[in-house]
Amino acid sequence: MATKSKANKPVTVKDVFKNKFTPYTLLNPDGTLNGPAPDLSPEQLQAMHRVMVEARVFDERAVNLQRQGRLGTFAPLSGQEAAQVGSAFALRKTDWLFPSYREHAACALHGQPWLDILKYWGGNEDGSRVPDDVNIFPVAIPIATQIIHAVGAAWAAKIQGKDDATLVFFGDGGTSEGDFHEGLNFAGVFKTATVFLCQNNFYAISLPRESQTSSESIAQKAISYGIEGIQVDGNDVLAMYQMTKEAFDRGRAGEGPTLIEAQTYRYGPHTTADDPTRYRDSAEVDQWKERDPIERLKNYMISQSIWDDGKEEALWEDVRAQMAKVVEDYEALPERPVEEIFKYTFEEMPWHLEEQLAELKDFIAEYGNPNEGHH
Amino acid sequence: MAHKTLIQAINEALHLEMKRDERVMIMGEDVGANGGVFRATEGIYNEFGADRAVDTPLAEAGIIGSAIGMAAYGLRPVPEIQFDGFMLPAFDQLVSHAARLRWRTRGRFTCPMTVRVPYGGGIRALEHHSEAPETYYAHTPGFKVVLPSNPYDAKGLLLASIRDPDPVIYFEPKRLYRAFRQDVPEEDYEVPIGKAAVVKEGTDVTVISWGTMVRVSEEAAEKAQEEKGISVELIDLRTLWPLDIDTVIASVQKTGRCVVVHEAPRTVGLGAEIISLINEKALLHLEAPVVRVTGYDVAMPLFRMENYYMPNANRVLQGILKTVQF
Amino acid sequence: MPHLTLIQAVNDALHLAMKHDDRVVVLGEDVGENGGVFRATEGLHDTFGEDRVVDTPLAEGAILGAAIGMAAYGIRPIPEIQFTGFMPMVFDHMVSHASRLRWRTRGRFTCPLVLRAPYGSGIHAPEHHSESHEAYYMHTPGLKVVVPSNPYDAKGLLISAIKDPNPVLFFEPKRIYRAIRQEVPEEIYEIPLGKAAVVNEGTDVTVITFGSMTHMAKEAITRASEQGISAELIDLRTVWPLDIDTISTSVAKTGRCVIVQEAPRAASFSSEILTLIHEKVFDSLQAPVERVAGFDTPMPYYRMENYYLPNANRILAGINNVLNF
Numbered sequence A: 001m002a003t004k005s006k007a008n009k010p011v012t013v014k015d016v017f018k019n020k021f022t023p024y025t026l027l028n029p030d031g032t033l034n035g036p037a038p039d040l041s042p043e044q045l046q047a048m049h050r051v052m053v054e055a056r057v058f059d060e061r062a063v064n065l066q067r068q069g070r071l072g073t074f075a076p077l078s079g080q081e082a083a084q085v086g087s088a089f090a091l092r093k094t095d096w097l098f099p100s101y102r103e104h105a106a107c108a109l110h111g112q113p114w115l116d117i118l119k120y121w122g123g124n125e126d127g128s129r130v131p132d133d134v135n136i137f138p139v140a141i142p143i144a145t146q147i148i149h150a151v152g153a154a155w156a157a158k159i160q161g162k163d164d165a166t167l168v169f170f171g172d173g174g175t176s177e178g179d180f181h182e183g184l185n186f187a188g189v190f191k192t193a194t195v196f197l198c199q200n201n202f203y204a205i206s207l208p209r210e211s212q213t214s215s216e217s218i219a220q221k222a223i224s225y226g227i228e229g230i231q232v233d234g235n236d237v238l239a240m241y242q243m244t245k246e247a248f249d250r251g252r253a254g255e256g257p258t259l260i261e262a263q264t265y266r267y268g269p270h271t272t273a274d275d276p277t278r279y280r281d282s283a284e285v286d287q288w289k290e291r292d293p294i295e296r297l298k299n300y301m302i303s304q305s306i307w308d309d310g311k312e313e314a315l316w317e318d319v320r321a322q323m324a325k326v327v328e329d330y331e332a333l334p335e336r337p338v339e340e341i342f343k344y345t346f347e348e349m350p351w352h353l354e355e356q357l358a359e360l361k362d363f364i365a366e367y368g369n370p371n372e373g374h375h
Numbered sequence B: 001m002a003h004k005t006l007i008q009a010i011n012e013a014l015h016l017e018m019k020r021d022e023r024v025m026i027m028g029e030d031v032g033a034n035g036g037v038f039r040a041t042e043g044i045y046n047e048f049g050a051d052r053a054v055d056t057p058l059a060e061a062g063i064i065g066s067a068i069g070m071a072a073y074g075l076r077p078v079p080e081i082q083f084d085g086f087m088l089p090a091f092d093q094l095v096s097h098a099a100r101l102r103w104r105t106r107g108r109f110t111c112p113m114t115v116r117v118p119y120g121g122g123i124r125a126l127e128h129h130s131e132a133p134e135t136y137y138a139h140t141p142g143f144k145v146v147l148p149s150n151p152y153d154a155k156g157l158l159l160a161s162i163r164d165p166d167p168v169i170y171f172e173p174k175r176l177y178r179a180f181r182q183d184v185p186e187e188d189y190e191v192p193i194g195k196a197a198v199v200k201e202g203t204d205v206t207v208i209s210w211g212t213m214v215r216v217s218e219e220a221a222e223k224a225q226e227e228k229g230i231s232v233e234l235i236d237l238r239t240l241w242p243l244d245i246d247t248v249i250a251s252v253q254k255t256g257r258c259v260v261v262h263e264a265p266r267t268v269g270l271g272a273e274i275i276s277l278i279n280e281k282a283l284l285h286l287e288a289p290v291v292r293v294t295g296y297d298v299a300m301p302l303f304r305m306e307n308y309y310m311p312n313a314n315r316v317l318q319g320i321l322k323t324v325q326f
Numbered sequence C: 001m002p003h004l005t006l007i008q009a010v011n012d013a014l015h016l017a018m019k020h021d022d023r024v025v026v027l028g029e030d031v032g033e034n035g036g037v038f039r040a041t042e043g044l045h046d047t048f049g050e051d052r053v054v055d056t057p058l059a060e061g062a063i064l065g066a067a068i069g070m071a072a073y074g075i076r077p078i079p080e081i082q083f084t085g086f087m088p089m090v091f092d093h094m095v096s097h098a099s100r101l102r103w104r105t106r107g108r109f110t111c112p113l114v115l116r117a118p119y120g121s122g123i124h125a126p127e128h129h130s131e132s133h134e135a136y137y138m139h140t141p142g143l144k145v146v147v148p149s150n151p152y153d154a155k156g157l158l159i160s161a162i163k164d165p166n167p168v169l170f171f172e173p174k175r176i177y178r179a180i181r182q183e184v185p186e187e188i189y190e191i192p193l194g195k196a197a198v199v200n201e202g203t204d205v206t207v208i209t210f211g212s213m214t215h216m217a218k219e220a221i222t223r224a225s226e227q228g229i230s231a232e233l234i235d236l237r238t239v240w241p242l243d244i245d246t247i248s249t250s251v252a253k254t255g256r257c258v259i260v261q262e263a264p265r266a267a268s269f270s271s272e273i274l275t276l277i278h279e280k281v282f283d284s285l286q287a288p289v290e291r292v293a294g295f296d297t298p299m300p301y302y303r304m305e306n307y308y309l310p311n312a313n314r315i316l317a318g319i320n321n322v323l324n325f
């Protein structure tokens, strides 16, 4: 049936979206504000700043450990601290966090001990055993799968009449997987209180963002699921906080999920197994370093007279000592018994695993420990 | 003849075949400019261009699904799945489509593609990067499943796979990518699909294995000979499915004892199928039950404990002794 | 006691489980108002409302993926996959997540969900509607696989599966959804997972199977008994982890065994059972174990499915093979 409209001109998607998205920035690189400051106390700002510095130092230590053969493959996050800390700062304690594999800062902020994070990358399963009062799902290596789990948890909360929300991280590459589509579509239909946080760091290993999708922005993908979407300057911790907070408020009020595209950049390799010089210029890295998220917040706090260079120096020193202790504790961990491999496959161990465990123990008794000299 | 690693042999096979047959193209995550995360496709992008060495978006179902369409249309795609654990998002495309396109269309459409996948444990990799999923594909009617254990076979089997008229899952033992070198002829040659190799002849016990575990079993066979005077016949299956039943049965009939070694979890591992076939075809020749030396029925542990999980030479030796002392 | 079909027993179990535990939630395609394409969830939507009986969009990966998040959060989801042919779409979530969530988090998060799916062939269904996929899940550490063969067991096994703290695949042999009626108690009861049923005691040969093949096997052993052969019939009920004691005891007694399944043979359920017998009671075996299975081809279209599916004659031939060895 034809509807009457004044201008009978087809509206195409490209007309609607062309050049429509620019990243929302609140805090400029020099520390000045673009708009009203979020409602955060000096202590809260300092807390954000501290976690970002912790993450930066942790990263450095972890990469070094890996280079020395004392840690497994590691995914560094340097450069992406604000995208993670700003958004995770909007979580309440009971909310659930679903990381991919690079969200060390977000996880630490939400209550995962740094030592546990290091354990995970050190090949120790206990690292995924978060404390009972911490709701962080284990690292999700199969890209984009965690998106749907986050929808399920938020949906379960809704079914149980609770207002817990979920925050799920993934990269620009993750938006190409089918699970991204399925997850956002489900969340739109069931109006779950989920924030889909895409850290667009412009590369998926080697593939640049423009080869990943022809969409002009990632944020605009929200439109096809009937959900809210926004593009944010991911190196601006205040904008990240404010936009995520508003998204949670909407979610808890039953208004459904939000897709946030946080534009940011990883300074380092994709993982310690990657060589980024094969696919990007160092000039590009330098450009991004001028927009460093930690510097930016520091400049702002100094301009607000709640911080100074002396405090900054003391903080870094303190954090270095903290991370040295984390590394020390990590290296002092005892080897774990082989039962650990068999435990937790099921709640109770079935006969076939009992048999296999006994077999392995007999083997070790007879032939010695195959793991000796291999850690 | 040049001395090459397994990954160099794979790279050389890809180069050769792309030069010989312009229908052949590679596609996958980071396979182009980056040359693949293991550098298996190094140089191909520069030589053959972005149309034949395609960097795809991050989507395994998309990679396999579009390769199926390409293969049906007449190309010879060689998609790469970056790691064994990431075949799973493409599972439906593989099982419901690639495996049965010929069957469903009575041969009108076929699916001559070779899915290359770095396979297995032993390199201290991350979670989901050390899986041994051959059972899923051996159990799915319509696939050929290949897994070389050395550079020479890697090249010849890959060339045979790409030329094969049916979909081939070509697993690459990543622990052996750079573990040793071997003489590999520069020219074109094939190692036939469906033919096992008798790596070492012996008389007391047959050890059947594939991929990385062939190296482990070789070490065990040496120990068995030196320490216990046991003569091991070692079979490298090379093609896991359809497997070379004649070589297996002939050997077991001769030795009367057998050990199957694989890194995949034990239950419904390929070992179970091999034992079933031996039971069906050579039970009366058996002097002892066939022994399985395998990964355990648990998730692949993080790297700190992977040496407990992966069979090693001593575990294979223990298995050999168990059959011999039965 | 009411006489129920298998699908009614499934429906009854779901009603009871949802009544007794308000954490239980059913989700899937057409499971709500429509009551499921086979009517397994009939009436649930009216009784428990749309929050607990959810019609989802058409996306199997998300149905299981969301159920994983739900289960970890603390509710007890029962996702339905409409046909086993569509299970490959959930495969990544099943293998990479559901099966190993407990393991990966050292028990901090668990995944107590029951994935229900109509299973197997024999109803002249279209392509991709008749698959038997248990081997994929047996091979994946951390999963339990259950296939009932009758209404009584279906109800008790489903209740146990829902109470189980681990992820369970509950495959419903759709060929016998309405083929038989049986007395099924009204109250809640459990049949323990991991326990086989000895359907018929015998001394000459052991026949091991599960699901709808149990009925084929029954027919075969009845005919065998007319030939003077005493066959012991084991219905595994839980396909994995299975009841090894019942199998070993039986085969140690009879010395001969036939394994029956609908799935393709290569690297399958039957390979594992055969191998376990080989490992545990090698010395008692008087003949090679025989496998009566589907072929290593795709499931044919329905006109030829009876060539593919084991039937009483093929099982009887298998019995005769092992006896005449």
Ligand SMILES: Cc1ncc(C[n+]2csc(CCOP(=O)(O)OP(=O)(O)O)c2C)c(N)n1
Pocket (backbone or CB within 6 Å): A102, A141, A142, A143, A170, A171, A172, A173, A174, A175, A199, A201, A203, A204, A205, A270, B029, B058, B060, B082, B083, B086, B089
């Ligand atoms: C399903 C799957 N396919 C492939 C990979 C290998 N892989 C690991 S990270 C990655 C790129 C991810 O890029 P993106 O989503 O942008 O996240 P980023 O690493 O940039 O944070 C790839 C291809 C994987 N982990 N999972």
